Amino acid sequence: MSRAALLVLADGRFPAGGHAHSGGAEPAVKAGRIRNAEDLAEFCRGRLHTTGLTAAALAAAAAHGHDPLALDEAADARTPSPALRAVARRLGRQLMRAARATWPSPELAALAGARPRGAHQPVVLGLTARSAGLGPEDAAHCAAYETVGAPATAVVRLLSLDPFEATAVLARLAPELDQIAARAAAAAHGTIDALPAASAPLLDITAEAHAAWPVRLFAS
Numbered sequence: 001m002s003r004a005a006l007l008v009l010a011d012g013r014f015p016a017g018g019h020a021h022s023g024g025a026e027p028a029v030k031a032g033r034i035r036n037a038e039d040l041a042e043f044c045r046g047r048l049h050t051t052g053l054t055a056a057a058l059a060a061a062a063a064h065g066h067d068p069l070a071l072d073e074a075a076d077a078r079t080p081s082p083a084l085r086a087v088a089r090r091l092g093r094q095l096m097r098a099a100r101a102t103w104p105s106p107e108l109a110a111l112a113g114a115r116p117r118g119a120h121q122p123v124v125l126g127l128t129a130r131s132a133g134l135g136p137e138d139a140a141h142c143a144a145y146e147t148v149g150a151p152a153t154a155v156v157r158l159l160s161l162d163p164f165e166a167t168a169v170l171a172r173l174a175p176e177l178d179q180i181a182a183r184a185a186a187a188a189h190g191t192i193d194a195l196p197a198a199s200a201p202l203l204d205i206t207a208e209a210h211a212a213w214p215v216r217l218f219a220s
Contacts, residue, residue: 005132008102009125010142012153017094018146021087022154022218023047027206029158037165040155044148044173048180050200052147054078055122056140056184057195062126063139064188068111068119071192075120078197081204083211085120087220093118095125105131140184144177154218 008014025043028034034043058075062068079085096118100108108131111119118124122143129139152166187195207220 002133005103006129006134006138006142009129009132009134010145012149015094015098017091018150019153020218021091021150021220022158023147023150023220024203024206024210025151025154026158026216026218027210028151029155031206034151034155034159036159037161037169040152040161040166041169041172044151044169045176046200047151047203048144048148048173048176050198051203052144053180053184053196053198055147056143056180057187058120058122059126059129059139059143060136060181060184060188061192061195062123063129063134063136064126065130066188066192068107068123068127069114071123071126072115072119074192074195075123078199079120080199081207083207083220084204086211087207088120088122089115089118090219091118091121092124095121095128099124099128099131103128103131107131135185136188137181137185140181140188141177144180144184148173148177158217 012019025034028043034040058071062071075088076085079088096108096112100112107127111127125143126139129142148170152170155161156163156166210216210220
């Protein structure tokens with residue numbers, strides 16, 4: 001496995017479009033649920049252990065070699081919000097473009113052909129990791145980190161939060177990120193139906209409201 005490839009894939013500068021998304025932080029800030037670094041930490045922790053675990057398991061399963069089309073259907077079933085399903089497919093399409101330019105493979109080409117409007121981002125992420133020579137736990141780490149990295153970056157912009165404080169939040173979550181990645185990778189060895197399906201209903205509700213805002217800083 002190439003640790004350098006893992007760094008490239010997890011790098012926030014990888015051109016996959018994630019910088020335009022707040023991971024639910026923008027509506028949480030507007031509602032007053034995120035006001036400071038302490039609130040950000042709790043928000044990220046909740047997101048990590050719910051939607052983060054689900055995304056990490058889907059990514060790990062794709063990296064393990066499960067059928068990506070079946071995983072895409074499983075991702076749909078685990079994403080009750082139409083707005084979040086649309087976001088996941090849009091991000092998947094953007095990631096697919098970057099992935100095929102960086103680590104082209106027949107598996108990525110086949111998924112792109114079968115889902116021209118985009119597969120769910122965690123599935124594409126896992127298949128990208130597989131194409132880069134990475135394993136299920138590597139893919140799970142990338143997915144888990146994205147789950148908390150997007151809100152942390154967004155809150156720096158939304159609240160003018162000290163970036164040192166936001167980075168400290170992520171650093172303190174590192175042991176939990178490792179635990180989630182390990183759980184997701186272990187689950188990837190089972191059946192698709194047995195993959196985690198943890199959810200966060202408030203994120204679903206606020207995503208639907210956020211999608212209807214006439215003016216917003218982030219796409220989601």
